[in-house]
Amino acid sequence: MIFIMRRSKSFLQKAIAVVLALLTWQAAALLLNQKVLLASPVDVALRFCTIWTESEFFNSVWFTFSRIVLGFFMALLTGIVLAFLAGRFKYVEIILWPYMATIKSIPVASFIIIALIWLTSSQLSIVIVFLIVLPVIYTNILNGIKNIDGKILETATIFRLSWKKRLLYIWLPQIKPFIFSASSISIGLAWKSGVAAEIIGIPSGSIGEELYYSKVYLNTTDLFTWTVIIIILSIGFEKIFSLLLKFIFKGIERL
Amino acid sequence: MKDIIIKNISKNFGEKTVFKNFNLIIPADAITCIMGPSGSGKTTLINIIMGFIQPDEGSIEGIPDKISAVFQEDRLFENYSALSNASVAARDGIKKEDVIKCLSDIGLKGNEKKAVKELSGGMKRRVAIARAILSDYDLLILDEPFGGLDEETKLSVIKYVEKSIRGKTTIFITHNKTEAELFNAKIVQL
Numbered sequence: 001m002i003f004i005m006r007r008s009k010s011f012l013q014k015a016i017a018v019v020l021a022l023l024t025w026q027a028a029a030l031l032l033n034q035k036v037l038l039a040s041p042v043d044v045a046l047r048f049c050t051i052w053t054e055s056e057f058f059n060s061v062w063f064t065f066s067r068i069v070l071g072f073f074m075a076l077l078t079g080i081v082l083a084f085l086a087g088r089f090k091y092v093e094i095i096l097w098p099y100m101a102t103i104k105s106i107p108v109a110s111f112i113i114i115a116l117i118w119l120t121s122s123q124l125s126i127v128i129v130f131l132i133v134l135p136v137i138y139t140n141i142l143n144g145i146k147n148i149d150g151k152i153l154e155t156a157t158i159f160r161l162s163w164k165k166r167l168l169y170i171w172l173p174q175i176k177p178f179i180f181s182a183s184s185i186s187i188g189l190a191w192k193s194g195v196a197a198e199i200i201g202i203p204s205g206s207i208g209e210e211l212y213y214s215k216v217y218l219n220t221t222d223l224f225t226w227t228v229i230i231i232i233l234s235i236g237f238e239k240i241f242s243l244l245l246k247f248i249f250k251g252i253e254r255l
Numbered sequence: 256m257k258d259i260i261i262k263n264i265s266k267n268f269g270e271k272t273v274f275k276n277f278n279l280i281i282p283a284d285a286i287t288c289i290m291g292p293s294g295s296g297k298t299t300l301i302n303i304i305m306g307f308i309q310p311d312e313g314s315i316e317g318i319p320d321k322i323s324a325v326f327q328e329d330r331l332f333e334n335y336s337a338l339s340n341a342s343v344a345a346r347d348g349i350k351k352e353d354v355i356k357c358l359s360d361i362g363l364k365g366n367e368k369k370a371v372k373e374l375s376g377g378m379k380r381r382v383a384i385a386r387a388i389l390s391d392y393d394l395l396i397l398d399e400p401f402g403g404l405d406e407e408t409k410l411s412v413i414k415y416v417e418k419s420i421r422g423k424t425t426i427f428i429t430h431n432k433t434e435a436e437l438f439n440a441k442i443v444q445l
Contacts, residue, residue: 112340154307159320159344159390169332169343202296253334 021231039221047225056205064125064207065233068194070128072187078130078238079182080135084171087145096138104135108193112200121201125208133186140185144178145171168252176249183241191234256281256393256424257317259304264313265298273299274310279443283317286425288435290330291445297362297428298327300445301396304426319424323392325400329379337363337382340371346391376403380413388419394423402436407419413437 029040039047051057086093108170110130114129140208156166198208207226213222259281266274273296281287283354289297302308304315305322323344331340331391342354358367361381371379387395401409417438427440435442 151326151328152332154305155324155326158305159386162322166341169335169339173332173334224430235280254330 013144018142035045036045036218036220041065043221044224047221048228050158051222051225051229060207060210060221061229061233063122063203063205064194064198065237067122067125067206068129068190069237071126071194072133072190074126074138075130075133075186075190076137079134080141080179083138083141083145083175086142093142099140100135102130103192108132108196109200112197115197116201121198122206124201124203125194127204129194132189132193133211136186137179137182140182141175143174148174172249172252180242180245183245184238186239187241188234191230192205193235195230256319258283259315259316259424260305261300261304264303264311266296266303266308266310271324275283277313281423281424281426282441283424284369284422286420286427286438288427288438288440288442289445290429290432290435290442290445292430295445297445298398301398301426305395305396316440318391318421321391321393323382323387323390323394324396325387327398327401327402329371329383331379331382331386332373334370335372336368336370337385338367340382341385341389344386345388349389354385354389357389358382361409361413363387366429376417377408379404380404381408384412384416388416393424395420395423397425397427399428401429401431409434410437436441 004248025041029035029038029043032038035043038178080098081124082092111128111131112124115124119127140168152170156170161169195208195211198206200208202209202212207230209224211223259277259278260280263276263278264274265272265276272416274301276360277300289300291297295358295417299308301324303310304318305324324403333344335343337358338351341358342351345354353366358364358381361384363378363381363385366374368377374382380400384400387397397416404412413434425440427435427438429435434443
C-alpha cells in the first residue's frame with residue numbers, strides 16, 4: 001500500500017513537472033509569437049492530431065523504427081556475445097579494446113559520413129545505431145561479468161555444474177541489472193544517433209527525411225511534431241523492451 | 256574410495272605461517288571432524304583439499320573427483336527457488352519428489368518454491384545442506400554447516416544429515432564439540 005502511494009506520489013510529481021514545462025514552452029511561444037522560430041505546444045498538439053492521417057506517416061515511422069530496432073538488437077546480441085568471450089578469455093578483451101575505445105570516442109557525425117561512402121542511405125541508420133550501442137552494451141555487460149563473486153564460481157566448480165547451468169544460475173542473474181541499465185541508456189542513444197544518421201543521409205520515406213524537409217521549408221510545427229513522435233517512439237520502445245526483459249528473466253528464474 | 260593423505264604441507268600467507276609440515280590422514284568412508292580456534296587454518300585446509308589454494312610445499316593424495324560441500328557462506332543462487340537450488344547438482348536418479356522430501360525432512364516444507372532471497376538465514380543454510388547432500392559426491396566437506404540454526408532445528412538437521420552421510424567420507428569443520436560428538440566423528444584438533 002505504502003509502495004503504491006509512493007509510486008502515485010512520484011507519478012503526480014512528474015506529471016506536475018511536465019505540465020509546468022509545457023506551460024513554460026507555451027508562454028515562451030506566445031511571447032516570441034513567431035511560429036517559424038518556436039511552435040507552441042498547442043500548435044504541435046493540433047498538428048499531432050492530423051499528421052498521422054497523412055498517407056506516408058506510418059511508412060515513415062515503420063522505416064525509421066524498424067532500422068533503429070534492428071541496429072539495436074544486432075548490437076545487443078553482438079555486445080553480449082563479445083562481453084561473454086572477453087569475460088572468459090582475457091586476450092579477447094585485450095584484442096577488442098582498441099576497437100571499443102575508438103568506436104566510443106569517434107563523433108557520430110564522422111561515423112555517418114564514413115558509412116555513407118560505403119553504404120546506401122537506407123542502411124545507414126542500422127549501422128550507426130549498431131556502432132553507437134555496441135560499446136555501451138559490451139562495456140556494461142563485461143563489468144557485470146567481472147563483478148561475479150569468485151566464491152559462486154568456486155561453488156559451480158565444486159558441484160561440477162554444466163555450462164548451461166552456469167549460464168542460467170550465475171551469468172544471467174549477474175548480468176541482469178547490467179542489461180537493464182545498458183539497454184535503458186542505449187535505447188535513447190540509438191534513437192538520437194539513428195535519426196541523426198537519417199537527417200544526414202536523407203533516406204527516402206524516413207522520419208529523418210521528414211525532419212530535414214521540415215527544416216528546409218521552415219515548417220517548425222512539423223519539426224516539433226516529428227520530434228515529439230520520436231520521443232514517444234523512443235520511450236515506448238524502452239518501456240516495451242524493459243517489460244520484455246523482465247518477462248524473459250522471470251521465465252528463466254522459474255526454471 | 257581411498258584415505259586422503261595429507262603429507263608435509265606448508266602454507267604461508269605473507270608473514271603468517273598457517274601450516275608447517277602438516278600431516279593428516281582422513282579415513283575413507285568415515286567422518287573426520289576438524290576443530291580449532293578461529294585463524295587456525297581450518298578453512299585454508301579445506302580450500303587446499305578442494306584445490307582452490309595451492310600449498311607452498313607438500314602434497315595431498317587420494318582426493319576424489321566428486322566433491323560436495325556446504326561452505327561457511329550459503330553460496331546459493333539467490334534468485335532461484337529453494338527447490339531449484341537443492342536440485343541444481345543432484346545426482347542422477349534423484350527425482351523432484353526426492354528433493355521435495357529432503358527439503359521437507361529438514362524443515363522447509365511449504366518453502367520449496369520460494370526464491371532463496373526470500374528465505375531466512377537459517378532456511379538458506381538448510382537449502383545449502385540439502386544441495387550438498389543430494390549431489391553426487393565421494394567426499395563431502397561441511398564447513399560449519401549448522402551456523403545460524405536454532406538449537407531445536409539444529410538437532411533435527413544434524414540427525415538427518417548424520418543419517419544421510421553415514422559411511423561416506425566427510426570432513427566436518429566446527430567449533431562445537433557437541434556437534435562433533437553427535438556425528439560420532441574422529442576429531443582432529445588444529
